[in-house]
Every structure is written in structure tokens, then in C-alpha cells.
Amino acid sequence: MRDREETLIEQTVASILIPLEALTRALQWTASLSEAADELGVDDRTLATRLEHLHPSERAALSTHLADATR
Incomplete structure (x- = not known):
């Protein structure tokens, strides 16, 4: 339980x-x-945690913005 909370x-x-x-x-x-x-x-580690646990809508928005930036 403690590991899950952390x-x-x-x-x-x-x-x-x-x-x-x-x-x-x-x-x-x-x-x-x-x-x-x-x-x-x-x-x-904090950045990796953020990236690993993006909400699906955040992941989609991030992908869209990064794709637009490379055009």
C-alpha cells in the first residue's frame, strides 16, 4: 500500500x-x-514520471504540438 501511495x-x-x-x-x-x-x-526521474503517466488527452495534444513544430 505504501509503495502505491508513494x-x-x-x-x-x-x-x-x-x-x-x-x-x-x-x-x-x-x-x-x-x-x-x-x-x-x-x-x-521527475520528467520521466511525467512522460510515463501522461493522460491520453495530454499525450495526444503533446504529439500534435510536437508534430506541428517540425513542419
Whole structure:
């Protein structure tokens, strides 16, 4: 039970620290996830947690914005 609660807290914190708009902007111009984490002011693990647990609607929006940025 405790591990589950800690995981939920990590996901919540990552979501609060990394709003979707900031995540999108960082991923549009950075060359690596480590660089994106630095830009967002978080560690690599927090960024990985945020990316792993994106809501499907967030994942779709992020994909759309990143695809538009490469055009």
C-alpha cells in the first residue's frame, strides 16, 4: 500500500511541477530528455514520471504540438 501511495505522490508532484504547456515548449527545442529536465527545473526521474503517466488527452495534444513544430 505504501509503495502505491508513494507512486501516486510522485505522479502528482510531476504533474504539478511540469504543466503540459511547459513540457511542450521544452520538448520542442531541446535535444535530449536530460536537457528538457534542466530547462523545466526538475530532475530526469521527475520528467520521466511525467512522460510515463501522461493522460491520453495530454499525450495526444503533446504529439500534435510536437508534430506541428517540425513542419
